[in-house]
Amino acid sequence: MFNIQQYLKEQxxxxxxxxxxxxxxxxxxxxxxxxxxxxxxxxxxxxxxPILCLAAGRAVxxxxxxxxxxxxxxxALECLHTYSLIHDDLPAMDNDDLRRGQPTCHKKxxxxxxxxxxxxxxxxxxxxxxxxxxxxxxxxTRLQLIHVLAQAAGSQGMVGGQYLDxxxxxxxxxxxxxxxxxxxxxxxxxxxxxxxxxxxxxxDKKQLQALINYGDAVGLAFQIVDDLLDVTASTEQLGKTxxxxxxxxxATYPAFFGLDKTRALAQEAVHxxxxxxxxxxxxxxxxRALAQYIFNRTC
Amino acid sequence: MFNIQQYLKEQxxxxxxxxxxxxxxxxxxxxxxxxxxxxxxxxxxxxxxPILCLAAGRAVxxxxxxxxxxxxxxxALECLHTYSLIHDDLPAMDNDDLRRGQPTCHKKxxxxxxxxxxxxxxxxxxxxxxxxxxxxxxxxTRLQLIHVLAQAAGSQGMVGGQYLDxxxxxxxxxxxxxxxxxxxxxxxxxxxxxxxxxxxxxxDKKQLQALINYGDAVGLAFQIVDDLLDVTASTEQLGKTxxxxxxxxxATYPAFFGLDKTRALAQEAVHxxxxxxxxxxxxxxxxRALAQYIFNRTC
Numbered sequence: 001m002f003n004i005q006q007y008l009k010e011q012x013x014x015x016x017x018x019x020x021x022x023x024x025x026x027x028x029x030x031x032x033x034x035x036x037x038x039x040x041x042x043x044x045x046x047x048x049x050p051i052l053c054l055a056a057g058r059a060v061x062x063x064x065x066x067x068x069x070x071x072x073x074x075x076a077l078e079c080l081h082t083y084s085l086i087h088d089d090l091p092a093m094d095n096d097d098l099r100r101g102q103p104t105c106h107k108k109x110x111x112x113x114x115x116x117x118x119x120x121x122x123x124x125x126x127x128x129x130x131x132x133x134x135x136x137x138x139x140x141t142r143l144q145l146i147h148v149l150a151q152a153a154g155s156q157g158m159v160g161g162q163y164l165d166x167x168x169x170x171x172x173x174x175x176x177x178x179x180x181x182x183x184x185x186x187x188x189x190x191x192x193x194x195x196x197x198x199x200x201x202x203x204d205k206k207q208l209q210a211l212i213n214y215g216d217a218v219g220l221a222f223q224i225v226d227d228l229l230d231v232t233a234s235t236e237q238l239g240k241t242x243x244x245x246x247x248x249x250x251a252t253y254p255a256f257f258g259l260d261k262t263r264a265l266a267q268e269a270v271h272x273x274x275x276x277x278x279x280x281x282x283x284x285x286x287x288r289a290l291a292q293y294i295f296n297r298t299c
Numbered sequence: 300m301f302n303i304q305q306y307l308k309e310q311x312x313x314x315x316x317x318x319x320x321x322x323x324x325x326x327x328x329x330x331x332x333x334x335x336x337x338x339x340x341x342x343x344x345x346x347x348x349p350i351l352c353l354a355a356g357r358a359v360x361x362x363x364x365x366x367x368x369x370x371x372x373x374x375a376l377e378c379l380h381t382y383s384l385i386h387d388d389l390p391a392m393d394n395d396d397l398r399r400g401q402p403t404c405h406k407k408x409x410x411x412x413x414x415x416x417x418x419x420x421x422x423x424x425x426x427x428x429x430x431x432x433x434x435x436x437x438x439x440t441r442l443q444l445i446h447v448l449a450q451a452a453g454s455q456g457m458v459g460g461q462y463l464d465x466x467x468x469x470x471x472x473x474x475x476x477x478x479x480x481x482x483x484x485x486x487x488x489x490x491x492x493x494x495x496x497x498x499x500x501x502x503d504k505k506q507l508q509a510l511i512n513y514g515d516a517v518g519l520a521f522q523i524v525d526d527l528l529d530v531t532a533s534t535e536q537l538g539k540t541x542x543x544x545x546x547x548x549x550a551t552y553p554a555f556f557g558l559d560k561t562r563a564l565a566q567e568a569v570h571x572x573x574x575x576x577x578x579x580x581x582x583x584x585x586x587r588a589l590a591q592y593i594f595n596r597t598c
Contacts, residue, residue, distance in 0.1 A: 024454055024455075029459070029463060029479050029483075030454055030455055030459040030462070030463075030483075032462070032466065033454055033458070033459050033462035033463075034454055034459075037454065087414055087415075087418060090411075090414065092409075092410035092414060093411045110391075112389075112391040112392045113462065113465075113466070115386055115389065115391060115392070115414065116386075116458050116461060116462045116465075119386060119417075119418075119421065119458045120453060120454035120458045120459070120462075122418065122421055122422065123421065123449055123452050123453035123454070123458060124453055126425045126445060126449040127446065127449035127450055127453055129445075130442050130443075130445040130446035130449060131446060132442075132443075132446065139438050139439050139442055140438050142442055143429050143431075143438055143441055143445075144429075144431075146425060146428075146429040146442075146445060147426060147429035147430060147431065150422055150423070150425040150426035150429060151426055153422050154419060154422035154423055154426055155323055155329055155333055155336065155419035155422070156323075159415050159418045159419045159422060160328070160329040160332050160333075160419070162415060163329070163331070163332040163412065163419075164328060164332075166411050166412075166415075167412070177328070180328050184328075184329075
C-alpha cells in the first residue's frame with residue numbers, strides 16, 4: 001500500500017529545498033520588495049503543483065535526475081501559483097485578509113507592494129526557467145516548458161479564468177461557463193504541472209496525452225473539492241476565510257448540484273484521472289495516490 | 300541628414316502591424332478580458348522600445364530579416380511596457396486617470412480588470428517569445444532573449460524599480476538611490492530592448508557591450524527627460540497628468556539639479572549613447588538619431 005502521507009512529507013521537503021535554493025535572495029536595494037515575495041512563497045502551502053510536476057517526470061522516466069533537472073521548473077510553477085494567490089486576494093479582487101492562516105500579502109505589506117510582489121513572482125518564474133546557470137532540460141525542451149506555462153498561466157488560462165470568475169459574481173451562469181472558469185482558473189496550471197513534468201522526462205506523444213488527461217481530471221477534482229470545502233470546512237481548517245463563495249455570489253458545484261452529488265462528481269473525476277494512467281507502470285503510483293488524496297481532503 | 304521623423308513614422312507602422320499580427324485576438328469566453336489588454340496596447344504610444352530593438356538588430360546585421368525574425372520579440376517588449384503602465388496607473392500605485400490622452404485601463408474597465416489586463420500582457424510577452432509557430436531566432440538565442448527580458452522586467456529591474464519609486468515618495472533620498480530607481484524602473488527595459496536586438500542579430504561580445512552601454516545611456520536620458528517634461532509640459536502635451544512627480548513628493552533630476560543643469564545632464568547622456576556606438580558603421584545611424592530625438596522631446 002502506497003503511503004501518501006509519507007510521500008507528501010518527503011516531496012514537500014524536496015520542493016522547500018528547491019525553493020530555498022532557486023528563489024531570489026533578499027539583497028541590496030531590492031531587499032524589502034523581495035522580502036514581500038518570499039513572505040507569500042514561504043508562508044506555507046501544500047506544494048501540490050510542484051509535487052505533481054516531479055511525480056509526472058518520475059512516472060515517465062526512471063533515468064531522469066528529476067530533482068536536479070526538473071526541480072527549477074517545479075519551483076517556477078509554485079512562483080506562478082503564489083503570484084496568482086497574491087493578486088486574487090487583493091481588495092479589488094476577492095479582498096481576502098487570510099491565506100494559509102496568515103495575513104495576506106497586501107495586509108502585511110500594503111496593496112501596491114502586493115501587486116508588485118505578484119508581478120515580481122510572475123516574472124521571476126520565467127527568469128528561473130530561462131536561467132543559463134540553473135539546471136534544466138535541453139534548450140528546445142526548456143522553450144517548450146516556458147510556452148506551456150505561459151499559455152496555462154495567461155489570458156486563456158489562469159488569468160482569463162480569474163477574469164471570468166470575478167466578472168460573473170452574483171450572476172446566474174450556465175454550467176458550461178462554470179466549467180470553463182474552473183478549467184482555466186485552476187485546471188490549466190495543474191495540467192501544465194504534469195505536462196511539463198512529462199516534457200522534461202521526454203515523454204512520447206501518447207504518454208504526454210495521458211498526463212494531460214490526468215491533469216485535466218485532477219484539476220477538475222481539485223476545484224470541485226475546493227468548492228466543497230468552502231461550504232463544509234471552517235476558516236481555521238482552510239487557513240483562509242471560509243464561506244466566501246456564497247458570500248460573493250459565486251457559482252460553484254455545490255450550488256449547482258448539492259453536496260452529495262458534488263462529492264460523487266469529485267470521486268468520478270478522481271477515477272478518470274486514475275484511468276488516464278492505465279498504460280503507466282508502478283512508477284505512476286504516486287500520481288494515482290495524489291488524485292485520491294485530493295478527494296480525501298473533503299472527508 | 301537622417302530624417303528621424305520619417306524613420307519613426309515608418310517604424311511605428313512596422314510595430315503597429317506586428318502588434319496587430321502577434322497580439323492575442325478577442326475570442327470566445329475571454330473576449331472581454333482580451334479587449335481590456337488590447338485597449339491599453341493600442342490606445343497609442345511612441346513604441347520607443349520596439350523601435351530601439353529593431354534598430355539595434357539592423358545596426359548589427361545587414362542580413363537578418365529583422366522585421367520577420369525580431370518583430371515578435373519587439374512586440375513582446377511593448378506588451379511588457381504596456382503592462383507596467385497599467386499597473387503603475389492603478390489607484391494603489393500612482394492613481395492616474397489619464398494615459399496617452401485617454402482613460403487609464405482601470406478607469407475604463409475597473410480595477411480588478413486592469414490588474415488582470417496587466418497580468419495577461421506580462422504573461423503573454425513570454426508566450427509570444429516562446430511560441431513554436433511564431434518566427435524568431437534559433438532556439439538557444441530565444442532562450443537568451445527570454446532571460447534578458449525577464450531579468451530586465453523583474454524584481455531587480457522594472458518591478459523592483461517601481462517598488463523603490465512608490466515606497467520612497469515624500470522622502471529625502473540620496474542621489475544614488477534616485478539613479479538606482481531610474482536605472483531599474485525605466486533603464487532596464489530600454490537596455491534590454493537593444494540587448495535583445497543585438498542578440499537576435501548574433502552580435503559579438505564587443506558589439507553587445509556597446510549596445511548595452513548605448514541602452515544604459517539612452518535609458519538615463521529618457522528618464523531625465525521624463526522628469527523634465529513632468530515639470531515643463533502641460534497635461535495636454537503629455538497625454539497624462541502633468542506635475543504629478545512634485546505632487547507625489549517624488550525625487551527627480553530637476554528637484555536635485557534645477558532645470559538648466561538637468562537639461563545639460565540629459566544632453567550629456569545622449570552624447571554618451573552616441574559615443575558607445577563609435578565602432579558601428581552607418582547602419583547605426585537610426586540609433587544615433589533616436590538618442591538625439593529623445594533629448595529633443597524637451598525642447
